[in-house]
Amino acid sequence: MRxxxxxxxxxxxxxLGALLVQALPGVSFAALPGAGPFVVVxxxxxxxxxxxxxxxxxxxxxxxxxxxxxxRPGEPNGALDLDGFFGLHPSMPLLHGRYQAxxxxxxxxxxxxxxxxxxxxxxxxxxxxxxxxSGSASGWLNRALGALPGRGxxxxxxxxxVPLILRGPVPVGSWAPSALPxxxxxxxxxxxxxYSDDPTLAARLDAATRMDALAGEESASGAMGGAMTGAATxxxxxxxxxxxxxxxxxxxxxxxxxxxxxxxxxDAQGWDTHAGxxxxxxxxxxxLGGLDQVLDALRSxxxxxxxxxxxxxxxxxxxxxxxxxxxxxxHGTGSAAFLLGGAVRGGRVLADWPGLGERHRYQGRDLxxxxxxxxxxxxxxxxxxxxxEARLADVFPDSAQVSVARxxxxx
Amino acid sequence: xxxxxxxxxxxxxxxxxxxxxxxxxxxxxxxxRGWILQTLRHPYRPPDELAGLASxxxxxxxxxxxxxxxxxxxxxxxxxxxxxxxxxxxxxxVRERLLPHYVAQAAARCRVAIASDTSFRExxxxxxxxxxxxxxxxxxxxxxxxxxxxxAIRPYIDGRFEDLLYAVETHPAMITYLDNQRSMGLHSDLxxxxxxxxxxxxxxxxxxxxxxxxxxxxxxxxxxDGGYSQADVTSFAAVITGWSIGGGEGRFAxxxxxxxxxxxALHEPGARVVLGxxxxxxxxxxxxxxxxxxxxxxxxxxxxxxxxxxHFVADDPPAELxxxxxxxxxxxDGHLPAVYEALVRADLAWRSEAYKYKQPCxxxxxxxxxxxxxxxxxxxxxxxxEALGQRHWxxxxxxxxxxxxxxxxxxxxxMQRIQWSVALGERVGDAHxxxxxxxxxxxxxxxxxxxxxxxxxxxxxxxxALLLMSPEFQRR
Numbered sequence: 001m002r003x004x005x006x007x008x009x010x011x012x013x014x015x016l017g018a019l020l021v022q023a024l025p026g027v028s029f030a031a032l033p034g035a036g037p038f039v040v041v042x043x044x045x046x047x048x049x050x051x052x053x054x055x056x057x058x059x060x061x062x063x064x065x066x067x068x069x070x071x072r073p074g075e076p077n078g079a080l081d082l083d084g085f086f087g088l089h090p091s092m093p094l095l096h097g098r099y100q101a102x103x104x105x106x107x108x109x110x111x112x113x114x115x116x117x118x119x120x121x122x123x124x125x126x127x128x129x130x131x132x133x134s135g136s137a138s139g140w141l142n143r144a145l146g147a148l149p150g151r152g153x154x155x156x157x158x159x160x161x162v163p164l165i166l167r168g169p170v171p172v173g174s175w176a177p178s179a180l181p182x183x184x185x186x187x188x189x190x191x192x193x194x195y196s197d198d199p200t201l202a203a204r205l206d207a208a209t210r211m212d213a214l215a216g217e218e219s220a221s222g223a224m225g226g227a228m229t230g231a232a233t234x235x236x237x238x239x240x241x242x243x244x245x246x247x248x249x250x251x252x253x254x255x256x257x258x259x260x261x262x263x264x265x266x267d268a269q270g271w272d273t274h275a276g277x278x279x280x281x282x283x284x285x286x287x288l289g290g291l292d293q294v295l296d297a298l299r300s301x302x303x304x305x306x307x308x309x310x311x312x313x314x315x316x317x318x319x320x321x322x323x324x325x326x327x328x329x330x331h332g333t334g335s336a337a338f339l340l341g342g343a344v345r346g347g348r349v350l351a352d353w354p355g356l357g358e359r360h361r362y363q364g365r366d367l368x369x370x371x372x373x374x375x376x377x378x379x380x381x382x383x384x385x386x387x388x389e390a391r392l393a394d395v396f397p398d399s400a401q402v403s404v405a406r407x408x409x410x411x
Numbered sequence: 412x413x414x415x416x417x418x419x420x421x422x423x424x425x426x427x428x429x430x431x432x433x434x435x436x437x438x439x440x441x442x443x444r445g446w447i448l449q450t451l452r453h454p455y456r457p458p459d460e461l462a463g464l465a466s467x468x469x470x471x472x473x474x475x476x477x478x479x480x481x482x483x484x485x486x487x488x489x490x491x492x493x494x495x496x497x498x499x500x501x502x503x504x505v506r507e508r509l510l511p512h513y514v515a516q517a518a519a520r521c522r523v524a525i526a527s528d529t530s531f532r533e534x535x536x537x538x539x540x541x542x543x544x545x546x547x548x549x550x551x552x553x554x555x556x557x558x559x560x561x562x563a564i565r566p567y568i569d570g571r572f573e574d575l576l577y578a579v580e581t582h583p584a585m586i587t588y589l590d591n592q593r594s595m596g597l598h599s600d601l602x603x604x605x606x607x608x609x610x611x612x613x614x615x616x617x618x619x620x621x622x623x624x625x626x627x628x629x630x631x632x633x634x635x636d637g638g639y640s641q642a643d644v645t646s647f648a649a650v651i652t653g654w655s656i657g658g659g660e661g662r663f664a665x666x667x668x669x670x671x672x673x674x675x676a677l678h679e680p681g682a683r684v685v686l687g688x689x690x691x692x693x694x695x696x697x698x699x700x701x702x703x704x705x706x707x708x709x710x711x712x713x714x715x716x717x718x719x720x721x722h723f724v725a726d727d728p729p730a731e732l733x734x735x736x737x738x739x740x741x742x743x744d745g746h747l748p749a750v751y752e753a754l755v756r757a758d759l760a761w762r763s764e765a766y767k768y769k770q771p772c773x774x775x776x777x778x779x780x781x782x783x784x785x786x787x788x789x790x791x792x793x794x795x796x797e798a799l800g801q802r803h804w805x806x807x808x809x810x811x812x813x814x815x816x817x818x819x820x821x822x823x824x825x826m827q828r829i830q831w832s833v834a835l836g837e838r839v840g841d842a843h844x845x846x847x848x849x850x851x852x853x854x855x856x857x858x859x860x861x862x863x864x865x866x867x868x869x870x871x872x873x874x875x876a877l878l879l880m881s882p883e884f885q886r887r
Contacts, residue, residue, distance in 0.1 A: 044807075044808070045808070066614035066615050067614060067615040068615065116635075117625070117641065117644075118625075118629050118635045119808065119810070120629075120635070120808075120810045121635050133635070137817070157821060157823075159821070159823070160799075160800040160821050160823045160824035160827060161800065161818060161819055161820070161821035161823075161824050162817070162821045162822075164817075167817055172822075173822050173823070174821035174822045174823040174824065175822075175823050176800075176823050176827075178798070178823075178826070178827060178830060179794070179797075179798050180798055180827060180830035180831055180834060181830060181833075181834060182830070183826075183829055183830055183833050186869070187829070187833065187873060187876065187877075188829075190864060190868070190873075190877060191829065191877070191880055193864065194860065194861065194864050194877060194880070194881060194882070195882065196860075197860065197882075198882045200820065201825065201882055201885070204820060204821070204822045204825040205822070205825060205826075206822075207822035208822035208823055208825055208826040209826075211822060211823065212826065240548075269548070269807045269808070270548060270807075272808075274589075274590045274620055274622040275590040275593070275620060275622075323614060323615040324615070324618055324619060324620050324621070325593065325594055325595045325615070325616065325617050325618030325619050325620055326590055326593045326594060326615075326616075326620040327615040327616070328590070328620065330620070330621045330622065330625075331621075331625070363641070
């Protein structure tokens with residue numbers, strides 16, 4: 001029933017705290033010159049990992065989940081089998097294809113260092129990489145960039161603004177499709193002069209022009225409602241997935257372009273399923289189906305660069321094991337995460353499965369986290385992005401006890 | 412610190428209001444603090460622009476009617492294909508029927524913000540509306556978010572916080588946004604009945620939903636570090652079981668459609684302990700008593716003081732200022748005008764350095780105020796907010812829009828503002844000499860560097876774009 005599998009080999013931190021810190025440098029230094037792109041996708045609102053990756057083999061699963069339980073593989077609308085114990089939600093067939101291609105590694109019963117139940121504090125901890133919500137104004141991806149030799153604008157936020165995870169002293173770009181006409185370079189030059197006494201605005205303007213150059217014609221292809229042009233306002237709530245797909249595909253091209261960013265962040269909102277969550281169909285199924293397409297759009301945008309890419313999909317915390325009084329789930333702790341890309345040694349599920357029975361739960365209600373998300377992030381940063389091991393302590397402060405996961409990548 | 416009268420007038424209109432309209436710098440000059448505070452001296456009267464908007468109850472009733480129609484169609488269509496549709500039925504119809512109301516609300520909100528000569532009051536409306544955020548990403552809230560602002564916020568911002576809090580938490584918009592309408596005590600009449608009749612069907616249909624209770628504690632009152640526990644969340648969620656809306660489906664049909672109702676049959680009976688205090692059973696009154704105590708709690712005072720100081724003064728406001736506002740709140744029993752007055756009277760709020768980077772909506776309002784332009788067609792106007800990343804009432808989470816420069820000053824966001832300014836400059840062209848506009852909107856805040864850039868601009872429309880994108884116009 002317990003599925004330890006490759007878990008020990010991966011070196012993730014166990015709840016027992018029994019693992020020794022990995023002192024070996026691994027393969028990171030050799031990999032530095034060819035370090036591959038790294039994309040982080042943040043699912044804001046707390047993903048229900050027990051629906052995204054249903055542990056259908058757990059004897060308590062169906063009982064605890066009742067009306068929102070996902071059926072076993074082979075049953076109508078059943079889970080897509082991963083390893084005979086865990087499955088993938090049936091609305092994610094493309095991601096399942098990646099698993100079968102050996103490009104998706106699924107991590108379960110994982111969490112950041114955060115153990116309360118506020119979305120906003122939880123996201124702060126997930127992004128600042130520390131142990132406390134207000135611990136730092138910079139994010140761990142920006143600090144990771146600080147540990148690499150700079151080549152220009154290496155960090156890209158997919159959206160108009162930069163989420164905490166990528167904020168910090170290293171200048172980063174941001175990009176989103178625009179409905180507005182492009183601006184003459186002559187005006188940009190005048191603004192450069194106007195901002196000569198204002199380092200913040202000057203740096204933003206510089207990053208924006210570089211990212212626009214990378215995005216090229218994509219910047220005009222946004223599917224947004226026209227501003228100032230009289231076009232109708234986009235119907236709220238309707239354009240989410242289409243827009244994200246456009247962004248993800250363009251992001252893939254920007255990353256693959258010569259001199260493109262090496263680290264990118266994409267936000268996806270709407271995972272806070274307190275009511276009417278649904279099972280194989282319904283609210284969450286719709287979201288997961290959208291995510292499935294967004295990840296595939298990123299892959300197609302990357303083209304052959306996909307083979308060198310690693311993508312981490314994570315969330316601030318999980319949801320209650322038990323379904324609540326309104327057909328949904330409340331804020332919990334442990335959840336699932338995905339690591340995918342051509343660079344990832346996938347086709348595996350990493351889980352030190354705690355079980356779903358009440359006595360196995362965190363505070364009697366949530367999926368017990370048995371693996372620290374930072375362990376996987378550290379592994380990717382060291383072995384894929386090329387962050388020297390000695391610098392990981394700056395990237396994730398106060399995390400000496402969190403080991404660096406090994407063997408996440410193809411050798 | 413000791414700025415001259417013209418500078419103080421520019422700070423009054425830009426930092427405390429939505430930006431100076433032509434003539435306002437002069438009007439504020441003799442008594443900048445008084446100019447701000449007089450906006451609250453008159454008893455509340457709804458702005459004319461809001462006349463004719465549908466009420467929240469009407470809009471929610473319309474939503475419920477669409478849902479009931481769809482349910483009837485499904486029943487009539489038999490069982491074929493039941494349960495396999497990915498999207499909830501009727502969403503397109505909901506959008507079709509509610510979108511015009513949303514557009515009307517948002518356009519009215521803009522018109523008030525652009526035209527208002529009491530824009531400090533208007534800024535407060537937006538501040539509280541964001542404090543009690545309801546996001547239209549959730550289909551049921553399309554139309555309800557604007558109704559919440561007009562019905563439960565506008566009339567209460569110059570009274571006691573306790574009354575504002577109660578008006579918001581019992582508004583159908585908040586009840587539905589945070590999923591409380593079906594939250595059910597296990598020992599309530601209905602909970603017991605379901606468990607007896609069909610125990611196998613009870614799962615997912617009986618029990619608490621703790622969403623509203625948690626966000627009241629975390630976001631609306633005490634703040635995340637305000638000293639509550641998971642047990643308090645659960646207990647408070649039990650207290651407010653029964654806070655619901657009328658006209659739902661099946662067991663939830665009773666009550667006036669779309670209106671707030673207290674459903675005794677859902678209410679978990681018995682006394683409850685929240686934050687160490689015992690609340691005797693009292694139906695609706697039990698929850699009201701908890702809200703009253705939350706409003707009076709020092710953590711709430713501090714939480715609100717910090718948010719107000721952050722919004723008006725600086726992303727990381729001086730501790731002394733937070734302290735001052737907290738004290739005003741406690742001494743005056745949560746009487747909000749006393750807190751506003753403490754803010755406006757504080758020298759720390761008047762430092763001449765502008766610490767706040769404008770949010771997109773502030774940038775748009777201040778631009779249209781400075782240029783004295785009020786677009787007649789609502790959709791292109793609303794498209795501007797969308798293009799700059801701040802569509803009305805859509806922060807995407809109950810925490811509302813964030814309020815620090817780091818949340819808004821992304822590179823691409825800056826480029827969008829530039830593009831928008833250029834497009835707007837081309838529209839208004841030479842009708843607005845940029846130097847005059849700079850003088851009327853910023854007064855002494857406009858730097859020599861910027862004035863030179865405007866003088867040397869290639870055209871009148873380019874000068875407007877440069878003014879709008881100048882560092883001093885981007886901040887307040």
